Amino acid sequence: MRAEALKGHLDGLLLAALEDGPLHGYAVKEALRETTEGRIDLPTGTVYPALHRLERADLITGSWSVVGGRRRRTYELTAAGRTALSGERAGWQEFATAVTAALGARQWPATT
Amino acid sequence: MRAEALKGHLDGLLLAALEDGPLHGYAVKEALRETTEGRIDLPTGTVYPALHRLERADLITGSWSVVGGRRRRTYELTAAGRTALSGERAGWQEFATAVTAALGARQWPATT
DNA sequence: CGCTATATATAGCAATGCTACGTATGGAGG
């Protein structure tokens, strides 16, 4: 996967990962890797700053805890975060439609 | 359409626009606007530098002409450009599959 | 004669994700 491809789409992915319940940063990274079958495997230097940005924007809220001797920051979506997620999804649909049309790639990838 | 969304996908779109035959820069911009029903309407400050970059990379070749008193630079795909286009398409499929899976947007946009 | 569409160009900017590094804990394997 080309690195630059992700630009502008990361926030939506992170928000989506948190939709089904709170997760800490590392778990978000792992969740993303799993739901995409390894295709999106973000470096920690991408994930943590992005989560901080989302928290500053009040799209997620985080809280510290210690589990198994390791400290974690667990995040969950705010109301604004849910709204933003739905906007990101709509934006993605529109973007994907446009790019697909322009690329002339007439087949959508399998939904599996 | 969020501006940053396009990052990393522009080259493929430009190459695709040239697939069915040579076009000059302005025509590429117009073609893209039309095939995407106005969703992708690139500013000239995006199109021309991008075409220059593609030409420097030998993915397209350009030649000057004057039509109706206006000078044009008409571009066409090189063999390397066709290869690159097919790579861009494959990359897009993979990327789109991954993002769709991660976003949990289970519906693909209509192919219309 | 001014406005719009056509046609191209570039300098500088803003945003974004990545690279590379650093800190720390717990458990597995030698």
Place this chain on the structure above:
DNA sequence: CCTCCATACGTAGCATTGCTATATATAGCG
């Protein structure tokens, strides 16, 4: 015991990329 790996978080600085703003020039319309 000690090393290595996975877990868990963090930041500074960088590279890339497309956009904004601005500039030039011609043709045609009102």
